[in-house]
Amino acid sequence: MYDAGEPGRHPRPQAREALRRALVLSSVAARAGLEARADAGEARDMHPRILDWLRATGLDQALEPAEAALVATPLGELDANAALDAGWRAEGAYVLAWALGRHAPLPHDRLVDPDDIAWPLGFLDADALDREGEAELRGEREIDTFLARQLAVHWRLREYALRPGQMNFAAVVANGGWARLDIDQGALVDDDLAIDGSRIDRADAARIVRCISIASERHRAASWLAGADPVYSNVENIT
Incomplete structure (x- = not known):
C-alpha cells in the first residue's frame, strides 16, 4: 500500500507525457520570466507567441487550470510572488529533460539555465510534438x-x-x-x-x-x- 502522493501510487508517466509536461513547465517558467521586463518590446512580442504556440500544438490542453491562468495573465499584471514561484518550474523541466536524455545531470547546488532546457525540447517549435512517439525515458x-x-x-x-x-x-x-x-x-x-x-x-x-x-x-x-x-x-x- 502507498500513501497519497507517494511515488509508485499511480502508473508512471510515459515518455510522451514527460515531454509534454516538460514543455508546459518551460512555458510557465518563460511566462514568469517575461514579467520582469513587461514593458520591453521583446516581452510584448513573446507573450502572444507563447500563447499561439500552445494553442497550435495542443499543449494548451496539457496545462493545469492554474498554469493556464498564469500563462494567460496580461504582461504587467502577474503577482510578483506568483511570478517568482512560477520561475522555479524550470527546475522541474530540467528533471524531465534529464529523464528524456536531453540534458546532462546538474549538481544539486547549481541553477538550471531555462534556455538550456526549453529550446532543445522544442519550445516554440511548430513541430515540437510531431515525433513525440519517438521520445524515450531513462530506465x-x-x-x-x-x-x-x-x-x-x-x-x-x-x-x-x-x-x-x-x-x-x-x-x-x-x-x-x-x-x-x-x-x-x-x-x-x-x-x-x-x-x-x-x-x-x-x-x-x-x-x-x-x-x-x-x-x-x-x-x-x-x-x-x-x-x-x-x-x-x-x-x-x-x-
Whole structure:
C-alpha cells in the first residue's frame, strides 16, 4: 500500500507525457520570466507567441487550470510572488529533460539555465510534438536513483533549516530506514552536504535558501516521474 502522493501510487508517466509536461513547465517558467521586463518590446512580442504556440500544438490542453491562468495573465499584471514561484518550474523541466536524455545531470547546488532546457525540447517549435512517439525515458532504476538523491538532498536542506549544524549526512544516507536515499560522493564535504564547495554549515545562508527551492522543484518532478500522482501540482514532495 502507498500513501497519497507517494511515488509508485499511480502508473508512471510515459515518455510522451514527460515531454509534454516538460514543455508546459518551460512555458510557465518563460511566462514568469517575461514579467520582469513587461514593458520591453521583446516581452510584448513573446507573450502572444507563447500563447499561439500552445494553442497550435495542443499543449494548451496539457496545462493545469492554474498554469493556464498564469500563462494567460496580461504582461504587467502577474503577482510578483506568483511570478517568482512560477520561475522555479524550470527546475522541474530540467528533471524531465534529464529523464528524456536531453540534458546532462546538474549538481544539486547549481541553477538550471531555462534556455538550456526549453529550446532543445522544442519550445516554440511548430513541430515540437510531431515525433513525440519517438521520445524515450531513462530506465526506472536510473530514475528511482535520481529520486533517491533528490529526496536525500531535500531532506538534508530542510533538516538544516530546522536544526542548523554539522551532521554525518553520509551515514544517514547509508543507513536509510525511513526511505530509500542516495547521494553522489561529489556532493559531500566532510561527510555532510556541500554547497558551493563548502560544508553546509559554512555556506552562505542565501545560497542555502536557493538550494532548498532547487531541491523542492527537482524532488517534485522526480516523484511525478515515479508515479506519485498523474496531476503534477498534486505531487507532495514531503521530506
